[in-house]
Each structure stands twice: as C-alpha cells, then as structure tokens.
Amino acid sequence: MDTNQTPVVTTDALTKTYGDRVAVDRVSMTVQRGEVYGFLGPNGAGKTTTLRMLLGLIRPTAGMASILGRPAGRPHPDLRVGALIEGPGFHPYLSGRDNLRTVARFRGFTDAEVDRVLERVDLAGRGSDKYKGYSLGMKQRLGVAAALMGDPELIVLDEPTNGLDPAGMADMRALVVDLARGGQTVLLSSHLLAEVQEICDRVGVINSGRLLLESTVAEMRGGSSLRVRATPEPAALAVAMRLAGDDGVRRTPAGLSLDLSADAAPHVTRELVNAGIDVHEITHTERSLEEVFFEMTTATTPEKEPVA
Amino acid sequence: MSTITESRPAAPGGLLSGVGRSTRAELLRLRKWPAVWITLGAWLALSLMFGYLFNYLSYASGDNSFSNEGATKASLLAEMMPANVPDVLLQGMPMFGGALMMVLGAIVAGNGYGWGTWKTVFSLGAYRSGVIVGSLAALTVFVVATLAVSLGFDLGLSLIIATTESQDVVMPSLGSVLESLGVGFLVLEMWAVVGFALGTIARGPALSVGLGLVWALVVENLLRGVGQLLDWVDTLTAVLPGTAAGSLVGSVVGVEPGGDGTPGVLDTVAGPQAAITTACYILVAAAIALVVVRRRDVA
Known part of the structure; x- marks a missing residue:
C-alpha cells in the first residue's frame, strides 16, 4: 500500500464563471488517499462543474487543482484516474464490450482488462448486446466499468446512482465501498444525503458554487x-x-x-x-445529515425563505 | 463481482503512442459503424450508376441518356474500357464523392459530442491532440480504403464489360493509375477533413453536414456564376475548395469545351496550383479541428 500521505485531490480557490454567473466560487477541497469522499449538494450547486475542472474537461476561470500531486487536467502517464462524469457517454451502435474495447484502446489497456471490468459491474453476460438496448442502470454500470479500467488510484463518480432502481443503487454503493476497501480513493458526488451518510468517510458540502463545509460525516452531524x-x-x-x-x-x-x-x-x-x-x-x-444539510444550505442562501 | 487483480495494465504513454492508440480505437468503432458503410456503399452505388450502368444501358440500347448526350457508341464503349478506369474513378469525386466524404468526416467528429463519447475519452486522461490526430488518421485510412475498393470495383466492372463486348483488354498504365489515386486522395481527403473540422466546430453532425453540403453543392456554383460578372469574386472562387478539387480532377480527366461535361469537373485553375490549394485545405482544416478541440470546454 502506498504510504505517501499527500492528498489525492487538492483544489485551491477553484473558480468557474460563465459570463456573470458564478458556477463554482473559490472552492478549496482536499481528498485524502483511500477515503470515500462525498461531494454533496443540491442539483445545480456546482458539483459536476468542479469535477469537470478536476478532470480537465473544462478550464478553470481562476484557482488551481491538482490530482495525485500533478496539475489537474493534463494527461500524464503516471496519472491513474478513472471517471464517470454527467452520465455515461458511449456509441449506441456498438455493443457494451466493443464500447469498452474502444475506450481500452484509447488508454492502452488490453481486452482482458475489458472483460475484468465488465465482470466487476456484473455486465459480462450482456457485454455483447448493443449499448442502445441497455437499460439506464446498465448504461450507468458500463460507465463505471470504463472508470474502473486499469485499477486507477482515484475514481471520480458523478452521481453514480442516478437513474438506478433501489437494487441497482444498493449494488452501486456496495461496489464503492468495496473499491475503498481495496485501497482505491473514491470521489463521488451526490444529492442523496442517505447515500453519503452510508458510504462516505468525509463530505464536502457545496451550494450555489461555494464549499460550505468539509469534514467527516460524524463531525458534521455533531x-x-x-x-x-x-x-x-x-x-x-x-x-x-x-x-x-x-x-x-x-x-x-x-x-x-x-x-x-x-x-x-x-x-x-x-x-x-x-x-x-x-x-x-x-x-x-x-441529528441526521439531512438536518445539518438543510440548516447549512438555507443559511447561506438569503434569497430563499429561511426555515421557521 | 471479482476482486481487484494485481496486474496493472500499461499506463497511457506519451503523445505519439497516444496517436497510435487513438487510431486503433477509432478504427475499431468506425469499422463497426453502419453509417460509415452506408456512406461508402452510397459512393460505390453512385460510381456504378454514373460510371458504368447508365453508359452501358445507353450503349446497349443505342439511346442517348442524359449523362452521355451526343456521345457515339464507340466513344461510350471506350469510356467503359479498363484503360479509362483512372478517369472514371475521378469523375464522380468533385460532386458526390466529395460530398459523401464530407458527411463521413462530419459524423466521425460530430456525433461524439451528442453521445458524450469525446467526453468519456477526454475525462479518462487521453491526450486531446493524440485523440484528434488518431481520429483523423483513422478517417484517412477509410479514405484510402475507399479509393482502393473503388479502383478494384471499377476495374472489375470494366473487365466484365470488355469481356462481354469481346473487346481487347488494355490495362491502364501504372502511371495513370497512380496519378488518379493521388488526385483522388487529395480530393476525398480534403472534403473528409473539412467535414471533420465542421463537425468539430458545430459539435454535431446535422448543422455541419447541412451547411457543408449547401456550400459545396450550391454556394460555390453560384459564386462561380457571379465570378463571371465581378472580377474580385472570380479571384476568390479560384481559391475555394470546390473549385480547387474540381480543377484538380479536370486537369487529369480533361474538361469538355462548352461546359457540358461532368458536373463539378472544372478547368478554372491549373492542376499543380489546384493540388497545392487542396493540400492546404487538408492541413488548415486539420489544424482548426486540433486547435478547437485542444482549447474548448467539453461539456
């Protein structure tokens, strides 16, 4: 196991503005090695935008971010990061396995690795079916499979349980817990408090683009x-x-x-x-995480009616 | 679910190996994409119809069809002989060959934005430059393959006709075949890469294909008409892609006086200049696609 204690992810005053709208406002967060970090916030809070900046899909307006000690967003041979951002994106006319094979070729992995990750997300039996025929849950799992390729040190999952049925959600949570047990660091975003409370070691709460709090789940609940x-x-x-x-x-x-x-x-x-x-x-x-969360998010949005 | 294996597969290497891997990845998905085969099949079907079928039918029936007005039976037969294959190969390229390749380029680049596949690839740590150069390389492989298949297809058809009509088989010279392939490559590659650039800029196939086709099939023809009235428009049309491609093909195939020849085949610009213009369009369009993808935010 790597004894290196440098954080896996650090951001410093990371900011993204679109015209006048501030999507992400000076977010400074830290994800430690081996933990499951929950990035918690309502829809439109800036979670996905922050994750996109971390992965280099979009350029920050200001601030910096680093992953595994390297500037975020620049590919590097030593950088082993897997990600599923804003839903899975695959070719509808290819089978699930061929989609993963395409991704594997882009990243220099073997077809054996494709079979391994398909197995890991329980899609091995449906690997030869066309992607367009997949259910929402299967598509989501295929996206996670692509992220798991090559045993990355950091796995970034954006709302991984979105669109899944209760059984699928439970499976996904079990998978995340299992990954963390194997020593991999997981950064997941969610708007589901129960989910974060259940599987995350630490949470960062974001609302209206601002990181309100970063602590362990226990500390946060008080x-x-x-x-x-x-x-x-x-x-x-x-x-x-x-x-x-x-x-x-x-x-x-x-x-x-x-x-x-x-x-x-x-x-x-x-x-x-x-x-x-x-x-x-x-x-x-x-106190449930939900109470804490609503206390926090209502307090910082003065335009909303405060809870009586 | 299986446990995490100890084997750590190869990590992504440098930019150059990124290009090689991306080319393989793109070739895998392109050769399994029905839309690609439909596009290439359409090119072969059109080549068959306009290169041989209509000519042969009018030759056999003795009628003059619209595609060979005033041609004598002897010249019709000569056009269908193996020796004429290099010309037949090129004739359809300025019009539908180029247009189909532009469609191919646009869907290769554009669909990935709607489907989120570029996002998937870029978010997993691939070099954007490597991915785009690889994608263009895969597209080029298809252009070259299309040329090779077309050549074989045309040769086969002409041999069948020569045998059926009991003609002596005279094969085209190697030089003329190579010249035809070179010119064909420049023309098809230009439209394919221009389509790729348009698909990249528009982030989707629909708008880029629509605008590209209107430009290639309509606007340039109109401008050439206007160019006969206005000198500066005439100068401008000389450097437009359609004119360059048409002139390049015209310099090999020859243009019938009076403008009654194959649509799109021109003699506006001299061959060498047209070849340079076409090559410049390939480089500029590829560079635009590369710069745009490197700089843009991918949603």
Missing part, C-alpha cells in the same frame, strides 16, 4: 442532543442554559434542543422539576 418540551418555557430555557451552557441550547418548534448526551436526561429532568417546571417530554435525538 454530537447527539436532548429535546425537551417543558412549561413555562422561559423558566425551562433558563435552567437549560445553566446546564448546557448559553450556546448549547436552541429553540426549535418541537421544544428546546440541548447539546447534551443521553446520560444527562435524568439530571436535566430532576433540575427542571426542582425548579417547579412541568416536563412534558424529554427525548434523546441524533
């Missing part, structure tokens, strides 16, 4: 919290702030949210009751 519904609320708030600290309490429509662990629940209840407050409900909750 610790657990206690939700307390008690009356009168002002008095409950005072007690809660005494216990959890001034910054550890938030008012939510469902009651107060305290940044405390589940173990603190009996103590909190006792304190509230001692202060003469009626406790209606106390629950231990864990």
